[in-house]
Amino acid sequence: MKSLVTIRDGGAAHWAIRIAAALLVVAALFLVPTKGGNGLITSSTEALTLMCAAMALNLLLGYTGQISIGHSAFFGIGAYTTGICVSRWGWSPWITFPLAFVAAFVVGVIVSFPASRIKGVYLALVTLALALVFPNVLRWPKLAWLTGGGPGLPNKDSQVQTTGFDIGRKPGQMRHFEIFGWDPFGDLRSLDAKTAFYYWIAAFIAVVVYLVCRGVVKSRAGRAMVAVRDNETAAAVMGVNVVATKAFVFGISAGLCALPGSVTAIRIGSVSPDIASLTIIGSLTFLIVMVIGGAGSLWGPIVGACLYVFISDKTGTWANDDAIPALLRPFFAWSKTPPGGGIFAVLLIALMFVAPRGIVGAWKQYSSRLVRVVPRPVGMTAPEALVRESGADTTDTTGATGATNINNT
Amino acid sequence: MDLFLQRVVDGLAQGSVYALIALGLVIIYRGTGHLNFAQGEMALFATYCVYQLGEWGLSIYISVWIGMAIGFAVGAATERLLVRPVAKKSPFAVFIVTIGLFQFLNWLDGAIWGDQLLPNSGVGSEQSQFPSLFPDKDTDFITIFGANIRIQWIGVFALVLLVTGLLFLLFNKTRFGLAMRAVASSPDSSQLVGIRTNRVLMMSWGLAAAIGALGGIVFAGLNNSVSLGLMFTVFIYGSAAATLGGFDSPGGAVLAGLTIGVIENLVAGYAQEWVGQSLKLGVAFLVILIVLMVKPSGLFGTQKVERV
Numbered sequence: 001m002k003s004l005v006t007i008r009d010g011g012a013a014h015w016a017i018r019i020a021a022a023l024l025v026v027a028a029l030f031l032v033p034t035k036g037g038n039g040l041i042t043s044s045t046e047a048l049t050l051m052c053a054a055m056a057l058n059l060l061l062g063y064t065g066q067i068s069i070g071h072s073a074f075f076g077i078g079a080y081t082t083g084i085c086v087s088r089w090g091w092s093p094w095i096t097f098p099l100a101f102v103a104a105f106v107v108g109v110i111v112s113f114p115a116s117r118i119k120g121v122y123l124a125l126v127t128l129a130l131a132l133v134f135p136n137v138l139r140w141p142k143l144a145w146l147t148g149g150g151p152g153l154p155n156k157d158s159q160v161q162t163t164g165f166d167i168g169r170k171p172g173q174m175r176h177f178e179i180f181g182w183d184p185f186g187d188l189r190s191l192d193a194k195t196a197f198y199y200w201i202a203a204f205i206a207v208v209v210y211l212v213c214r215g216v217v218k219s220r221a222g223r224a225m226v227a228v229r230d231n232e233t234a235a236a237v238m239g240v241n242v243v244a245t246k247a248f249v250f251g252i253s254a255g256l257c258a259l260p261g262s263v264t265a266i267r268i269g270s271v272s273p274d275i276a277s278l279t280i281i282g283s284l285t286f287l288i289v290m291v292i293g294g295a296g297s298l299w300g301p302i303v304g305a306c307l308y309v310f311i312s313d314k315t316g317t318w319a320n321d322d323a324i325p326a327l328l329r330p331f332f333a334w335s336k337t338p339p340g341g342g343i344f345a346v347l348l349i350a351l352m353f354v355a356p357r358g359i360v361g362a363w364k365q366y367s368s369r370l371v372r373v374v375p376r377p378v379g380m381t382a383p384e385a386l387v388r389e390s391g392a393d394t395t396d397t398t399g400a401t402g403a404t405n406i407n408n409t
Numbered sequence: 410m411d412l413f414l415q416r417v418v419d420g421l422a423q424g425s426v427y428a429l430i431a432l433g434l435v436i437i438y439r440g441t442g443h444l445n446f447a448q449g450e451m452a453l454f455a456t457y458c459v460y461q462l463g464e465w466g467l468s469i470y471i472s473v474w475i476g477m478a479i480g481f482a483v484g485a486a487t488e489r490l491l492v493r494p495v496a497k498k499s500p501f502a503v504f505i506v507t508i509g510l511f512q513f514l515n516w517l518d519g520a521i522w523g524d525q526l527l528p529n530s531g532v533g534s535e536q537s538q539f540p541s542l543f544p545d546k547d548t549d550f551i552t553i554f555g556a557n558i559r560i561q562w563i564g565v566f567a568l569v570l571l572v573t574g575l576l577f578l579l580f581n582k583t584r585f586g587l588a589m590r591a592v593a594s595s596p597d598s599s600q601l602v603g604i605r606t607n608r609v610l611m612m613s614w615g616l617a618a619a620i621g622a623l624g625g626i627v628f629a630g631l632n633n634s635v636s637l638g639l640m641f642t643v644f645i646y647g648s649a650a651a652t653l654g655g656f657d658s659p660g661g662a663v664l665a666g667l668t669i670g671v672i673e674n675l676v677a678g679y680a681q682e683w684v685g686q687s688l689k690l691g692v693a694f695l696v697i698l699i700v701l702m703v704k705p706s707g708l709f710g711t712q713k714v715e716r717v
Contacts, residue, residue: 067504118701121444121504125652126701128446129645129694136687280641284512291505335520342520345513352495352502352509 009375029203038195045195045267047309048202049260052209053277054290054301056256059213061287062295063222064249065229066115070127072282073134074254077104078261079278080138080153083271084146087154093266097205100262101255108254112247131283135273152272198267205259214298216252225249257286288348294358303359312340411555416678417671422562422631424670425569429624430640430647431654431662432576433617438656439593440613443492443500446507449644450514451487451618452625455480456635457518459626460527460539469540469630476626477619483514484618488611519637526636541630542568565627566667572620573663580659589613593657642690646673649693652700655710665708669696 007013032044057071078100085091085099111130115123137143139150147153185193185200216222224245227235236242261278265271276282285308293304315338335342355362430448437445445451455476462472487510495502528536543549543564550559580586591599592609600606628643629635650669654661669692677689684691706712 067501069508114698114702118705120500122652122701122705124446124504125444125648126694126697129649129690129697132641132645133688133690133694136690139687141685141687142683284508287508288512336523337516337519339516339520341516342513345509345511345516348509348512349491349506352498352506356495356498356502 004369005371007371007373009373014373033196033199038192041195041199043309043313045199045202047305048199048206049263049267050285050289050308051302051305052202052206052260052263053257053282053286054293054305055209055213055298056253056260057286058290058295058298058301059216059225059256060249060253062290062297062300063217063229064225064246066246066249067121067124068127068253069124069280069283069287070111070130070134071253071257071286072131072278072280074104074108074257075261075264075282075286076134076138076273076275076278077107077254078258079265079271079275080147080261081258082262082265083148083153086265087270088146093262097259097262100258104258104261105251105255108250108252109247111254112250113243115250116243116246128280128283131280135279138273138278148272150273152270152274154270198263201266202260202263205263209256209259210298210302212252212256217298221245221248288344290358292344292348292351292358294360294362296357297360297364300358300360307359308340308344311343312338315339315343411557412678413675414554414556415558416674418556418558418562418566420671420674421667422559422565422670423674424650424667425565426624426628426631426643426666427646427650427670428569428663428666429572429620429627430643431650431666432572432659433621433624434647434651435654435656435659435662436613436617436620438651439659440589440610441488441492441496443496443503443507444648444656445614445617446504446644447487447510447514448617448621448647449625449640450511450518451480451483452621452643453518453635453637453640454483454514455618455622456625456629456639457522457527460522460536460629460635463536463540464528466535469542472540473542473623473626477622480622480625481615481619484621485611485615487618488614492614493607493610515637524637526634528634538633539629539635541633542627543630545630545633561631565631568623568627569663569667572623573660576620576659585609585612642693645690645697646670646693649696651707652697653707655707657711658707658709661707661709669693 007017033041036044053071053075056074057068060066060068060071081100081103082093082096085096086093111127114126118126138147138152140147141149143149185197217225224235224240227238227240228242228245232242235245264275264277268275273279277285289304289308290301291304292307293302294300351358355365357365430452433448433452434445437443437448458479459469459472459476462475463469467475491506491510492503495506528538541561543561545559545561549561550557551563552558578586580590588599588604588609589612591602591604592606592613596606599609624643624647625640629639632639646669647666650666651662652665653669654663654665673689673692676684676692677686700707
């Protein structure tokens with residue numbers, strides 16, 4: 001298939017596209033808290049948290065082809081690391097982020113060893129069991145001295161109840177956030193300041209997670225991951241250390257997934273096994289967000305998370321919303337639970353029929369008819385064979401294999 | 410001794426439900442090689458339908474058949490409309506479709522029946538509890554060696570033996586069973602000798618979902634109620650049973666299901682302080698993990714030879 005414009009990867013035109021996209025993202029990040037109301041900011045915070053988890057999962061599933069329905073456990077490890085450190089020992093919430101990463105990284109590496117023997121849907125089964133067991137471990141009475149058991153943390157027995165964890169409500173808690181004497185949010189006890197504060201924590205973490213993912217994917221490790229995904233045996237023959245690669249990806253993916261967990265713990269101000277993201281519901285949400293956005297693409301989870309939060313927010317009130325045509329309203333009114341879950345399930349199944357690579361995958365496929373980025377001959381990315389497709393744009397006049405990878409900013 | 414016996418029979422009753430779910434998984438796996446993650450939710454939908462029929466005053470002995478028929482229809486439709494078209498694309502797409510179906514059915518149950526425990530007298534239920542197929546009043550037990558064995562437990566156990574026996578007859582004594590075994594062993598060859606492979610697969614999914622539905626109805630009967638999360642753990646136990654028994658062995662699945670039910674109950678009972686109710690699920694997790702790592706074909710499954 002011939003495209004209208006062909007630009008070279010790393011050329012001036014490509015950099016122009018990248019910089020423009022980056023500027024757009026930065027502009028959007030700043031526009032939300034300055035122009036939007038508290039509702040929009042809170043939704044955006046949720047979307048940013050969700051996209052972190054989905055990006056972490058994407059490294060493992062999208063790029064390395066290891067199915068995990070157990071990422072809610074890693075998310076929970078992050079949340080509980082923050083919860084325990086802050087509420088039991090009175091540590092500053094900030095140092096719990098690296099701690100959460102390390103804790104989940106270690107658990108992820110441990111999980112990777114059995115996982116390297118278990119393949120495909122069987123791995124999905126093991127991780128599904130992990131996701132279901134995890135909240136029960138948190139409730140386990142023998143661990144209650146640490147996790148607080150069923151009610152979670154902070155609880156009556158916590159040694160420290162009032163240090164920073166629940167920001168701004170009680171005496172002795174963090175009231176101002178200052179960097180080098182600059183206080184961007186003002187008094188954190190006010191709702192506006194608090195909302196903006198949480199938004200910027202989530203945004204900062206999202207940017208960090210995105211950059212780490214991008215760095216990993218574009219590195220030697222990323223190429224090893226894709227090689228393992230496409231053909232494990234061939235990768236091993238080519239000199240890729242399959243076990244080490246899987247251990248690395250499991251660790252990184254788990255560690256990155258713990259970061260939004262910490263954000264959630266700080267935002268909610270408490271942790272308990274009942275938080276939806278810590279249960280199987282969370283795992284499924286991460287998976288659905290990632291697959292709808294596009295598995296195996298850096299932008300997929302971001303698009304998926306924004307769409308997810310947008311649709312779940314909007315459809316929640318459609319039953320009583322005057323903006324919705326009166327004919328459609330009963331369609332949403334009969335549902336006793338929010339219709340978002342059903343809409344996403346249908347969307348997910350429908351996408352498997354029309355665009356198995358998700359929204360971003362489809363976008364890449366169609367946009368490549370207009371603009372095509374020809375990769376450099378060395379270090380090009382392998383074709384995305386995770387989801388086989390019926391021979392669409394695999395041949396190219398230049399013969400380059402990764403020609404579908406347009407616009408990787 | 411009496412407590413031991415009581416726990417074993419209770420475990421057998423629980424294990425019977427796992428065995429029914431595992432049977433469904435195995436039947437589908439034998440036919441198409443897919444792991445149906447929506448198995449539990451299909452059963453849950455049928456179970457909710459049975460609850461609804463009970464609200465309308467239908468006897469459980471009639472509604473259980475309707476529930477199984479609904480399960481059959483859902484399973485067959487899933488294979489025909491969702492799984493078959495995407496199976497050509499990739500196994501990953503089938504996995505995602507079953508996950509999507511899991512989510513959809515769970516949402517649908519919640520949308521129709523709400524997210525609280527049913528039957529709930531607060532929302533005007535006619536029934537005080539989910540109907541059981543067997544006598545389940547507090548006085549319905551027999552005493553063997555000093556152990557109080559509830560008749561319901563024996564009934565459920567007998568039911569799963571009956572289903573297994575019928576399946577054995579179906580697989581080994583009927584033309585349809587022969588066709589199913591042929592498709593399981595070689596889809597291409599069986600198509601060449603004139604077996605309607607597609608129809609057989611559709612029926613297999615239907616059959617699997619119907620058996621799963623029976624499991625859901627029985628389990629709701631044991632629990633006296635139905636809720637959105639009812640089948641999550643049952644599905645994990647069921648898949649643990651299917652893993653232990655070998656994914657292509659129906660007999661193995663039943664045996665493993667009963668075994669896991671008994672082990673889980675004994676562990677939770679005797680190690681109450683350490684394991685108890687909250688970590689019972691860990692038994693299933695460990696079984697899956699260890700079997701998949703040590704002997705992926707399970708106890709009774711055929712060893713898979715992989716050519717690389």
